[in-house]
Every structure is written in structure tokens, then in C-alpha cells.
Amino acid sequence: MKFKFPGRKRFGIALLLIVLIIISRSFQKTSDASPGEKDLFPDGNNAADWALRPDAPAAEVIDGKQPSETPAPHPSLAGTDVNGGIRLDAKGRIVLHRDVRRLFDYYLSLRGRMDQASIRALLQKHLEASHAGPVVLEALALFDQYVGLIDAEARYAEEWTQRDLKATEQVATVLDERRNLRREHLGDALTEAFYKDQEQYEAFQLERMKIGTDPNLSESERKAALAAAENLLSPEQREIRKQTFAWLDIKQLARQPIDSLDVESAEAIRQRFGENALDRLAAVELERKTWDEKREAWLTEKSRLASRRDLADEEKKELLKQEARAYLDESEIRRMQALDSDEAAR
Secondary structure (H helix, E strand, O other): OOOOOOOOEOOOOHHHHHHHHHHHHOOOOOOOOOOOHHHHOOOOOOHHHHOOOOOOOOOOEHHHOOOOOOOOOOHHHOOOOOOOOOOEOOOOOEOOOHHHHHHHHHHHOOEOOEOHHHHHHHHHHHHHOOOOHHHHHHHHHHHHHHHHHHHHHHHHHHHHHOOOOOOHHHHHHHHHHHHHHHHHHHHHHHHHHHHHHHHHHHHHHHHHHHHHOOOOOOHHHHHHHHHHHHHHOOHHHHHHHHHHHHHHHHHHHHOOOHHHOOHHHHHHHHHHHOOOHHHHHHHHHHHHHHHHHHHHHHHHHHHHHHOOOOOOHHHHHHHHHHHHOOOOOHHHHHHHHHHHHHHHHO
């Protein structure tokens, strides 16, 4: 579903924002940027300097005005916790981080149900509850940039979906266009903070696609190339993939008959689920087998009674229940009847 949003009018209040920030900084202790921030700013700038650079964004006025009062949150957010948040460095500047985007996405989930100005007002109210004015202005400026990117992506979405996404060259082109669009609207530092993990994974998936469709690779070469492609991921992403596929492998093993498992597979299940895991799986397997036998007996008796023309339908149902009580309890009989109803409805 596509939504149309009001166009944005840019006002030159960047100078005002800079003055407010300088005033705020005069009341703060000067110190170096917090450890680890350089990883978020590949161009050499840190979070403390970012808001004062000439390209620092200015918060915008939506459609020339803000709502006269903050609207009530939409019912769809009732009972939910705000996702993400704003963190400041030692100098009181916003640290560009994925959590900032999570905060914006939380409120932007209301798009299509509330207008953009009202969503922005809700975000502003949330920010003002815990941050000073200059921080709120800076956060709203980042929000405006992010919304601009989302609107731009929406305009390109239809064109992108027309591409052949089974052709690696066209997929690569779409990914390049998306990366360029992000940097056009957010700049390098903010794009890195918001999309670094996503772009790493996109590059990894594209490389896997290229390897999988390369007819010149032997099976052994393909396996080696796929293993090497894992290096495109961060250590955290590699560990998540490892755990995910290990879990899927164990789930697949758990579906096999217990007596068909080899020693290595049985040990993998014990390591994941505990020492008595195989006993529990054996009990589940026996329960499933027993149920299947009961279901088969029920269906056999039901079929036999269905062939009797001397009985009415209600009599057949009652006789079936009487026969089944020899091997089913009342809850199992109700379950059999529910299954019959489901099958008849298909």
C-alpha cells in the first residue's frame, strides 16, 4: 500500500540551531568524545562535532506549521513500550546509532493512520520529556532527513519492483541505487549508523546470489566461495547465522525417528536440549505414533458405519462414539470429531 505525504518546505533556520547548540555547550564540561564513537563516523568526525558542521541539518516546519496541540497517541500504540531512543555523548551531542532509527520507526508505524505533522508532534513530546531543547531540535532534524529518505524510497519502489530480481546485475543495480539514495538524504555518517548492518547483509546476499548462479564453478569451488562470502558479515552477524542454522539443523534431526539418529546427531540434540532430550523426544515420538494409530482406527470404524444404510446419521455418530470409547477418552473423542469437522470443511 502506498501513502502520499505532504511535501516539505525547507526554512533556513540552520543558523538558529547552531546558536542554540553553542549556548547549550557553554554550560557543559568539555571533554573528548565517548569511546567507540569513531566507529560510527568513518569520515573522521565524532558525535560532538557532527551537529556543528556546516552540513548539520535544521529541524523543519511541516507544511509551514505544527499542530496547535499534541495529538493523542493512536490506539495501536496503546500498551506498547517506545522502541529505541536517544543517547548523548560526554558533550551532550546525539550519538548516531541504530537506536535512533528504531525510535523514529516506532512513531512512523503510524503513517497512514495519522498525518506526518501529528506523528512528528508525538515524537517531539516524547523527546521533550527527557531532553533539552537543542537535543530535541537536533533529533527532529534527523527525523526530517529520515522521513525524506523514506518518501524518496517510496517514489522509487515501483520502479525497483519492475526489475528482474532473479538477475544478479539488476539486483546489484537496485542495491547501489538504494545505497546512493540513503547517502544523498542522510549523509555518510547517519547512513553508516542507520544502515551499516543492513548493507553488510545485502552485500552478503548479493554475493551468495552471484556464486549460486555462476555456471563456471564446480561444487567444491561453490562451497568454498560461499564459505568465503561469510567474511562480508560482521562477527555478530556470522554468529547469529551460525546459531540459526544450527537450530534449524537440530529441529530437522528432531523430526527423525530416534533409532535412526547417529551418535553425532544424538549428541548435538543433547548439547542443545539437555541430557534427557532424547528420552523426551522418544516419548513425544511414541505419543505421536499412538495417536496416529488411534486416528486410523477411528477413521476405519467411521468408514464401516458409513456404509450401513439401515442407520441414520445420528445413530452412526453415536455408535462410532460407543466403539471408540474402548481406546479413546472423552477429550480424544472430541478431538477426533473436531478433526472430522475440519476435513469436511475443506
